[in-house]
Amino acid sequence: MEKKEFNSKQEKKEEKIEICYFCNRKFDMNKDDSSHYKYGKYPVCAYCSEFYGFYSD
Ligand SMILES: [Zn+2]
Numbered sequence: 001m002e003k004k005e006f007n008s009k010q011e012k013k014e015e016k017i018e019i020c021y022f023c024n025r026k027f028d029m030n031k032d033d034s035s036h037y038k039y040g041k042y043p044v045c046a047y048c049s050e051f052y053g054f055y056s057d
Contacts, residue, residue: 015030015031016028016029018043020043020048021038023047023048025045027043027046034046034050035049
């Protein structure tokens with residue numbers, strides 16, 4: 001079976017720019033570890049996640 005090298009070269013993650021619901025700063029949702037969507041739809045940046053303790057809903 002031939003494995004195409006194309007798939008393994010996706011080291012560059014797509015950026016997903018969102019604006020934080022709390023601080024209105026732009027951030028990359030795919031980059032920051034603790035950034036997430038509050039209630040599944042409000043973007044929260046990593047900073048606010050840690051500051052407010054929003055690690056999970
Ligand atoms: Zn924020």
